[in-house]
Amino acid sequence: MNRMKMIIDVDTGVDDALAISYILANPDIELLGVSTTFGNVSVDQSVRNSLLILENFRRFDVPVYRGCDHSWVTERYERHPHLDIVHGRNGIGNVDLGEPQGKPQRQHAVDFIVESARKYGKDLHLVFVGPLTNLAECLKKDEEAICSVGNITIMGGALTVRGNRNIYSEANIGGDPAAANYVFESRAHLNIVPLDATLKALFNADDIRQWPAINQAGKNIYEIARFYYIGEYDEKTGGAMHDPLAAYASYDPSIITNWFACNLTVEDTGRMIGTFEQLNRPEKRHRVALDVDAQRFTQNYVDMVSRLIEKAG
Ligand code: BDR
Numbered sequence: 454m455n456r457m458k459m460i461i462d463v464d465t466g467v468d469d470a471l472a473i474s475y476i477l478a479n480p481d482i483e484l485l486g487v488s489t490t491f492g493n494v495s496v497d498q499s500v501r502n503s504l505l506i507l508e509n510f511r512r513f514d515v516p517v518y519r520g521c522d523h524s525w526v527t528e529r530y531e532r533h534p535h536l537d538i539v540h541g542r543n544g545i546g547n548v549d550l551g552e553p554q555g556k557p558q559r560q561h562a563v564d565f566i567v568e569s570a571r572k573y574g575k576d577l578h579l580v581f582v583g584p585l586t587n588l589a590e591c592l593k594k595d596e597e598a599i600c601s602v603g604n605i606t607i608m609g610g611a612l613t614v615r616g617n618r619n620i621y622s623e624a625n626i627g628g629d630p631a632a633a634n635y636v637f638e639s640r641a642h643l644n645i646v647p648l649d650a651t652l653k654a655l656f657n658a659d660d661i662r663q664w665p666a667i668n669q670a671g672k673n674i675y676e677i678a679r680f681y682y683i684g685e686y687d688e689k690t691g692g693a694m695h696d697p698l699a700a701y702a703s704y705d706p707s708i709i710t711n712w713f714a715c716n717l718t719v720e721d722t723g724r725m726i727g728t729f730e731q732l733n734r735p736e737k738r739h740r741v742a743l744d745v746d747a748q749r750f751t752q753n754y755v756d757m758v759s760r761l762i763e764k765a766g
């Protein structure tokens with residue numbers, strides 16, 4: 454059977470690491486590569502963390518690409534101090550996984566994504582779970598190729614709930630509002646998985662308590678995840694699985710129980726919003742995840758990643 458080809462674009466923080474783990478764990482997905490951007494951490498730290506997570510599961514074969522290092526609206530990347538609390542100083546919950554054995558590819562992430570879109574077209578799924586700078590650059594380069602892929606799923610935005618960057622803005626969209634606006638105004642059809650859905654997809658230490666006993670790979674990923682629950686909420690409530698839900702919804706959109714079809718734009722403030730003119734357009738290019746079957750998601754996620762951990766031992 455042909456496996457679904459996927460590329461994930463990450464700013465590897467904790468939930469990005471958990472999203473990479475899910476893609477590796479799903480036997481129906483072939484991860485062609487991990488492309489990286491700034492956000493939770495600098496792009497260089499994102500490269501490093503992505504390599505370390507792949508290597509934790511002995512996936513030395515998956516290439517990692519370095520992408521854009523700052524947003525269209527800033528001259529350089531500056532890390533918000535609050536990120537130390539949510540993702541740890543190193544982005545992966547202050548867990549020390551040593552030095553990665555592998556190195557990033559020489560090719561730029563944007564060129565890799567465009568080349569893959571030209572090569573695989575509808576067989577390729579693209580998932581973006583950081584600021585949208587790399588995607589915007591891809592669309593600038595070859596909009597037709599990017600629009601030809603099977604689906605483009607992004608984690609970002611807050612439509613009916615408050616933002617997490619400020620009251621209106623979510624971190625990924627607000628991390629580069631100009632690039633996000635370019636993406637939203639392009640011809641690309643987008644599956645948008647915002648906070649509205651991801652804040653309902655929580656998992657906590659109880660869900661994964663078996664991981665550390667399996668092997669070192671399980672202990673590592675457990676410690677990374679655990680840091681995040683405590684930082685974001687608490688150990689009992691759990692942490693929001695923002696990026697894993699986007700990856701999951703790219704593979705299986707039926708996990709989202711309410712997709713809202715619309716056309717959205719992004720304001721300079723980072724607010725994702727529909728405009729009157731757009732609401733009346735007959736063609737809806739965006740569908741936004743408003744609700745999720747959280748129980749099925751968490752159960753499947755934990756089962757699959759548990760098997761991945763067992764294989765790494
Ligand atoms: C998004 O921002 C980052 O902190 C997470 O990795 C996720 O992609 C949630 O707003």
Ligand code: CA
Binds near residue numbers: 464466468493583696
């Ligand atoms: Ca992310």
